[in-house]
Amino acid sequence: MKRLSKTLxxxxxxxxxxxxxxxxxxxxxxxxxxxxxxxPAVTSGENDWKVAVxxxxxxxxxxFEDASPEASVAASWDVSDxxxxxxxxxxxxxxxHDGSExxxxxxxxxxxxxxxxxxxxxxxxxxxxxETRVVDDYTVVFELSEPFGPFLVTLYRLAIVNEDLVMANLxxxxxxxxxxxxxxxxxxxxxxxGPYTASDFRIRNYVQMSKYxxxxxxxxxTAPDVVIANEVLDAATTKMMMGSxxxxxxxxxxxxxxxxSLAQMDDVGVAFFPEMSVNFFMINTKKAPTDDxxxxxAMAYATDYSAxxxxxxxxxxxxxxxxxxxxxxxxxxxGYEYNLELARQELALSPYADQLSxxxxxxxxxxxxxxxxxxxLQFAANMAQIGITANLVEKPWVLFCNQEETIETxxxxxxxxxxCSYPEAGAILELKxxxxxxxxxxxxxxxxxxxxxxxITEALVTVDADARAALYSSMQYxxxxxxCPSIYTFVSVLKAAYRSDVFSWPAGEGSPHAxxxxxxxxxxxxxx
Amino acid sequence: xxxxxxxxxxxxxxxxxxxxxxSFVIFSFIRVIPGDPVRMSLGPTVSEDVVERxxxxxxxxxxxVVQYGHWLQGVILHGDFGQSLYTKRAxxxxxxxxxxxxxELALLAAVMILVFGILLGTISALFxxxxxxxxxxxxxxxxxxxxxxxFAILFMLVFAYYWKVFPLGGxxxxxxxIQSTGMVAFDALIHGRFxxxxxxxxxxxxxxxxLSLGSIAYQARIHRSSMIDNIGKDYIAFANVVGVRRRxxxxxxxxxxxxxxxxxxxxxxxxxxxxxxxxxxxxxxYPGFSRYSLSVIMAKDPYGIVACTLIFGVVFAIANILIDxxxxxxxxxxxLRTTE
Numbered sequence: 001m002k003r004l005s006k007t008l009x010x011x012x013x014x015x016x017x018x019x020x021x022x023x024x025x026x027x028x029x030x031x032x033x034x035x036x037x038x039x040p041a042v043t044s045g046e047n048d049w050k051v052a053v054x055x056x057x058x059x060x061x062x063x064f065e066d067a068s069p070e071a072s073v074a075a076s077w078d079v080s081d082x083x084x085x086x087x088x089x090x091x092x093x094x095x096x097h098d099g100s101e102x103x104x105x106x107x108x109x110x111x112x113x114x115x116x117x118x119x120x121x122x123x124x125x126x127x128x129x130x131e132t133r134v135v136d137d138y139t140v141v142f143e144l145s146e147p148f149g150p151f152l153v154t155l156y157r158l159a160i161v162n163e164d165l166v167m168a169n170l171x172x173x174x175x176x177x178x179x180x181x182x183x184x185x186x187x188x189x190x191x192x193x194g195p196y197t198a199s200d201f202r203i204r205n206y207v208q209m210s211k212y213x214x215x216x217x218x219x220x221x222t223a224p225d226v227v228i229a230n231e232v233l234d235a236a237t238t239k240m241m242m243g244s245x246x247x248x249x250x251x252x253x254x255x256x257x258x259x260x261s262l263a264q265m266d267d268v269g270v271a272f273f274p275e276m277s278v279n280f281f282m283i284n285t286k287k288a289p290t291d292d293x294x295x296x297x298a299m300a301y302a303t304d305y306s307a308x309x310x311x312x313x314x315x316x317x318x319x320x321x322x323x324x325x326x327x328x329x330x331x332x333x334x335g336y337e338y339n340l341e342l343a344r345q346e347l348a349l350s351p352y353a354d355q356l357s358x359x360x361x362x363x364x365x366x367x368x369x370x371x372x373x374x375x376x377l378q379f380a381a382n383m384a385q386i387g388i389t390a391n392l393v394e395k396p397w398v399l400f401c402n403q404e405e406t407i408e409t410x411x412x413x414x415x416x417x418x419x420c421s422y423p424e425a426g427a428i429l430e431l432k433x434x435x436x437x438x439x440x441x442x443x444x445x446x447x448x449x450x451x452x453x454x455x456i457t458e459a460l461v462t463v464d465a466d467a468r469a470a471l472y473s474s475m476q477y478x479x480x481x482x483x484c485p486s487i488y489t490f491v492s493v494l495k496a497a498y499r500s501d502v503f504s505w506p507a508g509e510g511s512p513h514a515x516x517x518x519x520x521x522x523x524x525x526x527x528x
Numbered sequence: 529x530x531x532x533x534x535x536x537x538x539x540x541x542x543x544x545x546x547x548x549x550x551s552f553v554i555f556s557f558i559r560v561i562p563g564d565p566v567r568m569s570l571g572p573t574v575s576e577d578v579v580e581r582x583x584x585x586x587x588x589x590x591x592x593v594v595q596y597g598h599w600l601q602g603v604i605l606h607g608d609f610g611q612s613l614y615t616k617r618a619x620x621x622x623x624x625x626x627x628x629x630x631x632e633l634a635l636l637a638a639v640m641i642l643v644f645g646i647l648l649g650t651i652s653a654l655f656x657x658x659x660x661x662x663x664x665x666x667x668x669x670x671x672x673x674x675x676x677x678x679f680a681i682l683f684m685l686v687f688a689y690y691w692k693v694f695p696l697g698g699x700x701x702x703x704x705x706i707q708s709t710g711m712v713a714f715d716a717l718i719h720g721r722f723x724x725x726x727x728x729x730x731x732x733x734x735x736x737x738x739l740s741l742g743s744i745a746y747q748a749r750i751h752r753s754s755m756i757d758n759i760g761k762d763y764i765a766f767a768n769v770v771g772v773r774r775r776x777x778x779x780x781x782x783x784x785x786x787x788x789x790x791x792x793x794x795x796x797x798x799x800x801x802x803x804x805x806x807x808x809x810x811x812x813x814y815p816g817f818s819r820y821s822l823s824v825i826m827a828k829d830p831y832g833i834v835a836c837t838l839i840f841g842v843v844f845a846i847a848n849i850l851i852d853x854x855x856x857x858x859x860x861x862x863x864l865r866t867t868e
Contacts, residue, residue, distance in 0.1 A: 036616060118581075119570055119571075123574065123575065187616060187617055202625075202701055202815060203622075203625075204615065205813075234813075236684075237811065240688065240696055244692060396826060399563075402561075431572075443572075
């Protein structure tokens with residue numbers, strides 16, 4: 001009898017275990033590329049951060065609605081009157097995935113490490129954070145060398161790493177006593193305290209994350225236990241995988257035809273979320289004939305914005321370089337409209353008006369970059385309406401970047417999407433137009449305008465939010481009305497097809513997070 | 529006069545010399561092409577100091593000869609192929625991860641080419657001008673003219689999407705505790721993980737068939753022609769006249785000489801499988817070396833490109849030597865010429 005009871009109890013336990021295993025939920029997604037690295041100090045790509053927001057915690061976390069800072073690892077914070085000393089008071093009981101407690105020392109280490117490595121988003125802090133001090137286990141102070149208005153929101157990119165774990169896994173490297181600063185280890189492993197741990201990462205193949213049950217903020221039982229993100233670029237494969245139930249969520253950068261096919265499948269919904277990103281036709285302002293302001297304005301008036309937006313349906317119009325939902329957007333910016341009469345009037349004022357046949361313009365776009373080829377075709381057709389010949393040149397990403405190294409090799413016009421790396425106008429304005437960011441894919445304009453440089457410098461050191469927003473607005477008027485260095489078509493909207501019978505998520509319910517990557521914090525997903 | 533070992537050593541030395549020249553040429557080309565790979569890898573926002581530090585660390589701030597010498601020294605002394613700017617880790621680690629998977633895929637495809645190519649060629653030749661011969665010839669013609677990616681799409685649609693007999697792509701990962709060669713199916717088999725072995729084989733099947741069909745068709749055509757040539761030879765007629773059994777004539781007197789052109793073609797086909805696998809690996813999301821090679825080329829990853837070129841070169845060189853040895857083994861006239 002005793003033996004029978006024991007057997008029954010054992011069987012019951014076994015059944016419960018089997019049941020628990022059977023209940024484990026897995027969410028299968030696709031991404032355009034696996035992260036370049038799991039190390040948050042070296043990466044800045046979209047795919048990298050879709051993963052990083054799950055593996056790591058941050059002092060402050062962006063709110064869903066408008067990306068304003070909310071308490072996270074830091075329960076509260078204050079700033080000195082001169083805006084140079086920022087003190088953060090940490091929550092107790094935050095644990096890393098190895099069970100050790102997250103303390104102020106880890107925050108200091110993470111900041112020092114990020115600046116020391118100098119990659120990824122280190123440029124936010126490199127010349128601004130003079131010192132990071134640990135006051136006690138739960139208080140950390142950042143001493144800035146100059147005021148930095150967006151400091152708080154740039155902390156969304158300071159992922160806190162486990163100092164002890166990283167130091168225990170140093171390899172030989174170029175950082176003196178710190179060896180490789182743990183870059184080798186963090187390439188494929190995580191040292192975070194986020195709601196998920198990296199359980200398997202195969203570079204250029206897939207990344208698998210498992211729920212961290214002891215997450216300090218708690219993870220809902222309905223959140224997926226395991227998330228597998230496969231690198232899938234091919235449209236046909238994506239459709240077949242969705243159709244044969246091999247994936248539950250497709251990445252949001254599908255071409256419209258693919259997205260339409262996916263959306264027609266049973267139980268497939270489409271989540272829309274605007275990115276802090278604008279599609280630009282970037283005009284080289286230092287090369288004839290686009291060096292002339294009237295020529296550029298003529299191009300801006302000749303662009304059929306409605307036709308462009310029809311290629312990317314549901315994308316809101318961009319009147320300037322800053323998306324309308326980003327802090328610092330100039331509310332009453334007028335921008336340009338499709339008006340061939342005005343285009344011809346502007347063109348007539350240009351010194352190149354009588355020599356258009358001698359000045360065809362090159363329009364370059366990136367191979368395989370969604371439907372941007374169609375945008376450029378539309379653009380060329382629009383330019384032909386006012387007598388400008390536009391020659392389209394498709395380039396692989398590498399060559400596209402290479403051509404931007406000098407003014408001479410930069411085409412007259414290039415098309416791409418540019419993104420705010422932190423949720424403020426200053427991010428995109430600096431990246432796109434400051435004189436110190438020329439020579440890369442981000443600035444075909446070669447603006448090199450001293451007035452703009454002075455304005456952006458002043459804005460970034462302005463801590464008062466209203467004053468900073470006013471400065472951002474002035475810069476947008478200066479750019480759009482006086483310089484016209486780019487043609488702004490629309491704000492990028494990600495459209496992710498997903499299996500609505502498998503899971504629900506805020507973006508699918510019409511409440512997307514203000515920062516695109518943070519929509520992929522799987523803690524907020526609910527498996528059905 | 530030279531012995532077979534001397535012949536092999538000579539061929540090997542020629543191969544090494546060619547690979548050295550090839551790697552240096554590739555190195556020089558990469559340095560000449562406009563665009564700074566280090567800056568591109570780190571992005572436009574990283575400070576010039578950091579870019580300079582990495583350039584120095586990767587020897588991009590030295591003359592190309594110095595950089596090449598340093599790289600070659602690393603390869604020879606430590607098996608170190610440099611640092612990949614694409615995967616941000618040692619290229620040797622990339623090779624160790626990706627190459628075995630492609631070798632496994634290529635081996636499976638090679639077995640299919642050899643078995644089915646020879647089988648179909650033999651049937652076709654033995655039943656020359658029959659409906660069987662005509663069918664095989666038609667199918668092999670179709671096989672030769674159809675690109676592998678067309679097969680891939682067809683198979684994915686039929687066998688993976690509609691019938692769901694095979695997975696759509698990918699490859700299960702190999703748990704570190706059973707990793708011996710890096711070939712997933714093989715390692716699973718030798719460690720008794722039959723569930724993983726079956727899964728890996730299922731993932732390998734469609735890419736391998738897509739990759740091999742064109743070569744099977746070509747192999748069948750070559751083998752058929754070769755057999756038909758030999759069927760008409762006097763010694764076959766003599767063997768038939770003196771009453772040697774048909775099976776013996778075919779297996780002993782006809783197959784062996786007919787293998788010589790087939791083997792030459794087979795060797796080259798197998799060597800080129802690595803290159804042909806580019807599209808197949810991309811389409812099936814197969815995490816292999818060909819897909820990796822394509823990616824490093826697109827990313828202009830200098831050390832990755834040179835390593836890939838070198839690996840492909842080595843495979844072709846070894847394949848050529850093996851073909852020569854195989855032919856020498858089959859054909860006494862070649863053995864004689866080699867030693868005279």
